[in-house]
Amino acid sequence: MSGAKFLKDKTKSLFKGDGPRSLVSTSLQSASNNLRVCWEIDEWIRWRQLASEIKRYVLSNLDILLAQFIERLESKGVKVICAKDADEANNAILEIINQHNAKLAVKGKSMVSEEIDLNHFLERRGITSYETDLGEFIVQLSGTRPSHIVTPALHLSAVEIGKLFEEKLNEKNSAGHEELTQIARRQLRSKFIESEIGFSGVNFGIAESGTLCICENEGNIGLSTSSPKVHIAMMGIEKLLPRLDDLPLFLNMLARMGTGQKLTTYTHFVNAPAKGTELYVVLVDNGRTRALADVEFREILKCMRCGLCMNNCPVFRQAGGWAYGWIYPGPLGIVLTSELLGIETAYDLPFACSLCGACGSICPVKIDLNHLILKQRRRAIEKNTRAKKFTDTIMWKIFSIGARNKYIFKTMMLFVRIGIRLAPFLPFKFGKLKAWTDKRDLPKPKKFP
Numbered sequence: 001m002s003g004a005k006f007l008k009d010k011t012k013s014l015f016k017g018d019g020p021r022s023l024v025s026t027s028l029q030s031a032s033n034n035l036r037v038c039w040e041i042d043e044w045i046r047w048r049q050l051a052s053e054i055k056r057y058v059l060s061n062l063d064i065l066l067a068q069f070i071e072r073l074e075s076k077g078v079k080v081i082c083a084k085d086a087d088e089a090n091n092a093i094l095e096i097i098n099q100h101n102a103k104l105a106v107k108g109k110s111m112v113s114e115e116i117d118l119n120h121f122l123e124r125r126g127i128t129s130y131e132t133d134l135g136e137f138i139v140q141l142s143g144t145r146p147s148h149i150v151t152p153a154l155h156l157s158a159v160e161i162g163k164l165f166e167e168k169l170n171e172k173n174s175a176g177h178e179e180l181t182q183i184a185r186r187q188l189r190s191k192f193i194e195s196e197i198g199f200s201g202v203n204f205g206i207a208e209s210g211t212l213c214i215c216e217n218e219g220n221i222g223l224s225t226s227s228p229k230v231h232i233a234m235m236g237i238e239k240l241l242p243r244l245d246d247l248p249l250f251l252n253m254l255a256r257m258g259t260g261q262k263l264t265t266y267t268h269f270v271n272a273p274a275k276g277t278e279l280y281v282v283l284v285d286n287g288r289t290r291a292l293a294d295v296e297f298r299e300i301l302k303c304m305r306c307g308l309c310m311n312n313c314p315v316f317r318q319a320g321g322w323a324y325g326w327i328y329p330g331p332l333g334i335v336l337t338s339e340l341l342g343i344e345t346a347y348d349l350p351f352a353c354s355l356c357g358a359c360g361s362i363c364p365v366k367i368d369l370n371h372l373i374l375k376q377r378r379r380a381i382e383k384n385t386r387a388k389k390f391t392d393t394i395m396w397k398i399f400s401i402g403a404r405n406k407y408i409f410k411t412m413m414l415f416v417r418i419g420i421r422l423a424p425f426l427p428f429k430f431g432k433l434k435a436w437t438d439k440r441d442l443p444k445p446k447k448f449p
């Protein structure tokens, strides 16, 4: 599929629907499309097993592979920076920008940069970093956060994006997919030329050769990394593969699981800085070493950020990405956020799960997500984070009394049904509830048997 055709198709799915109501159908459609492409492969089960074993090997030998990766990169003139946390990463990047007296940057989509909140950090210091991925561009313009790790503007409809472009860019209001794409393209073109710094993420770092592999579909990363004189690539320390030979398997799996393609439209291999340019690689830890030492949960670091677990998650499809509080939503977000930020910070997340197992059954690197979430639930209770919530304790006490007596239970359910029927007429459309009730209708309850 050509880049232009992919962009057109992606734009259609991005602009489809009507706000959060479209989230359910879009992510469902996306999940079934991804799975269809996977099951076309006879060897799929063996591929999953192999990918899981390679990533497990990487985690068991991360120190050796990282040393090899850094050594190879430096031997080719790449400047490598190891950052312990978000502050260190941001300050190191700021120092590079200051060394080049730069004020403008363009950025390809990178979850690590979201993790360290790079754009806002730079903005506070008078440096503008333009998002160039279409979805990220829309999200940046709206002043919000991505709601999905692969399709960041999944929560917005074409009408909403048209209004946004009119308000922020002074463009003619349109809900036409092609017009909206053209506006974004026109707005971004000059930024690639004017910017002194280009940021990117890294999908896979190859330890044996010191190669950065970056996958994309829109061509914006190619421009972001080749047009400016300085390229700064950011990656989590776990994003390594031992050998180049491992790459075809992961490229296949990432594209199929992420976007339902056989391969992403563009796959960039960056080996060394081009003549007259500089290349920096910022390796970000930010809690990963701690997660690695946590034997019970370390397998979450096998994740390749394909996003399939969230597309397949019934809770994510109803609640949307922002409900998870940080940048990683869905089942991946529940486990990773609790590991990177600590269960004390993310104490609610393990409970935002129905434990249906839809995520763990499809993860391409065989992360046992639903069991990890269950274990985190136990950890949250053991650490007493949950018990601190007085309202929860009272609610569960009432439920436990009701659940032990069928007459009380039936009476409770009667009140719940009456409450649900009355809810749409009650003045709930204020405060925090407004964000939910503005866009969602309560379903009619089924008749109680």
Ligand code: SF4
Residues within 6 Å of the ligand: 257, 302, 303, 304, 305, 306, 307, 308, 309, 310, 332, 362, 363, 364, 365, 366, 367, 369
């Ligand atoms: S946890 Fe698995 S399914 Fe979810 S994003 Fe990571 S690799 Fe994909």
